[in-house]
Amino acid sequence: MSNNNALAARVRGTVHVIGAGLLGASVGLGLRERGVDVTLEDQSPTTVALAADYGAGRLRTAQDPEPALVVVATPPDVTADVIERALTTYPNAVVTDVASVKLAPYLELLRRGLDLKNYVGSHPMAGRERGGAIMARADLFVARPWVICRDHETPAEALALVEDVALDLGATPLEMTPEEHDRSVGLVSHLPQVVSSLLAARLIPASEQAVGLAGAGLRDTTRIASSDPELWVQILGANRAPVVELLDAFGKDLASFADALRDPEQTGAKRRIADLLSSGNRGVARIPGKHGSSERFTSIMVLIDDTPGQLGRLLTELGELGINMEDLRLEHSPGAQIGFAEIAVLPEVAERAVTDLVERGWRTL
Template identity: 65%
Template sequence: MSDALLGADRRLEGPVRIVGTGLLGTSIGLALSERGVDVSLADASPASLALAVDYGAGRPAGEHDEPRLVVVCVPPDVTAAVVAAELAAHPSALVTDVASVKLAPLEQLRALGADLTRYLGSHPMAGRERGGAIAARADLFIGRPWVIAGHDGIGYRDGGPVEDLILDLGATPIEMTAEEHDRSVALVSHVPQVVSSLMAARLAEASDAAAGLAGQGVRDVTRVAASDPALWVQILGANAAPVHEALVALRTDLDGVIGALEQPTAPGARRAVAEALAAGNAGVARLPGKHGTRTQFAALVVMIDDRPGELGRLLVEIGEIGVNMEDLRLEHSPGAQIGLAEIAVLPEAEQRLSEELARRGWRIAGAWQ
């Protein structure tokens, strides 16, 4: 976690109880513990709980704990039941959850007659391909959007500790209804997971020669395909309607391209393919830059010799030049004597960085395709 964040005034006062010590729960615990918040941990698995405690995410929950905030970090299919139990067990605490669907738990809690005046669902748009406490990071949420799914059963002031939690962890709070959230994540998270998995499945029977040609493009498309299938079955089932709608629209687009490629010389075929690709250009231009801003970055591709310390030297020299690196991607093919580092910077810094790196002896390649 950055020194600036560690030094900032803490908004959230404990004690905080975290139920579920997987990736998100342990990461929240690590970040809060670094800030001096009293964090208690609970998990149905004693081994998972012990591991999170060993990593420093908090202490085991005690029988007489009186948390001010409870953060439920369990799979979607049990989220509502656990939230209801926590509301009943801690009548003075505000309870939130970090499940990746928001409407289903809210409706289930209403059906259970839970006290919704002390419940406010939320969802951090952060994660990793690997799960569990072993993959947790205190800086996992820095600069990431974190949705607060408000409802008519709780007032803004009563839900304040959830916003304090989000800000203390370095994330950016985004207010949405549960319905808006679920439709949004269907498009930007759940459907991409399906597409990534289906594309990666095509690689299972690829020849060794074909797999050896894989570059950054296919790696980008399939990166999230390594996610846990059991968890995603729950997520997709809980958000089935908006995911289905988006996949049907995607299927229509795909059918158009397939039809054009069946007869690529037919009148209008090339135009259909071109318009599909151009629509992709327009869509990707909508994606925000770092920290949720609308800034679009320029990219330099720097060739790096395959020697120890070369990447570190490049990053140090970028700092010496005084240019802020917004993002970094690396590609290195097995057996290659060089690697490629794509450095994302603000457009106005691109030329100066290129000239300065070239002057220092670095070789600048073109942008990746």
């Protein structure tokens, strides 16, 4: 509670959220929970009414004073326009946005000759970017990185205000320049999206028999290929330069790999194939796990059948045994009434976990 009041005190006024979709409404819900006064605005009267009904804030009236903070949470292609309008309409408010690309809107605002001392771009890395207010949650940002962009002219108070909001919504604020941000998300989000989509697109002309052989590897690599194309056209278009550079570099690696495989007798070809594959090992080891480090866990495969509750029983028993699961993945095959739960645990408890599970009648690998 002291925390809540502290934020409300710091904000000293109203937070105005423009764009009442998933992100905007979630910001509203989270801030309302912490006692902040939130007003809402959206192009669509239905959307804003729905978000207000959900408790994400109230509609702004002509009597309302200027907000202390404006959060722009509109689709990427109108972000710069909406930021400009906010800076003009509320000249004393700090304005931030939550768009997933940061350099293009910033350069556009500079190009328009706006005074950007009150603008602090930001980007909460919050799961899915689709879904409307109906999907909003006060805890959407909990434990997510929230990138905050600054330049040398950004006043410390403006920066601190946006960081406080990120912290109070449960996120982990990270400072980056817009360039660093865009290159980073290009690598960890936009490149994987394009690669996954193109990989999945290759399945269209395949025979039914061929796709019938698909296993967990294909399912994992193509999962994000089901993302919303319309949104991704906007994101990729707004982050063109870094993504093109990454695609070109990836394409070069791919061509080099294909050439080595095409002509394995050329000098160093086999070595090149092996090197690229083991670079993959080292690259994947850099991805932070659940606890923010690159530590790896030990996997235990447990056989489960397809009846309701069996997996629940397994996990309840793990709980009873005091074994914390770091990750869990289900693996099953077409037509199977049986599958495997792959449970990741800390290496030091793996052996005991297996012994205890087998003792209770589970079949493990």
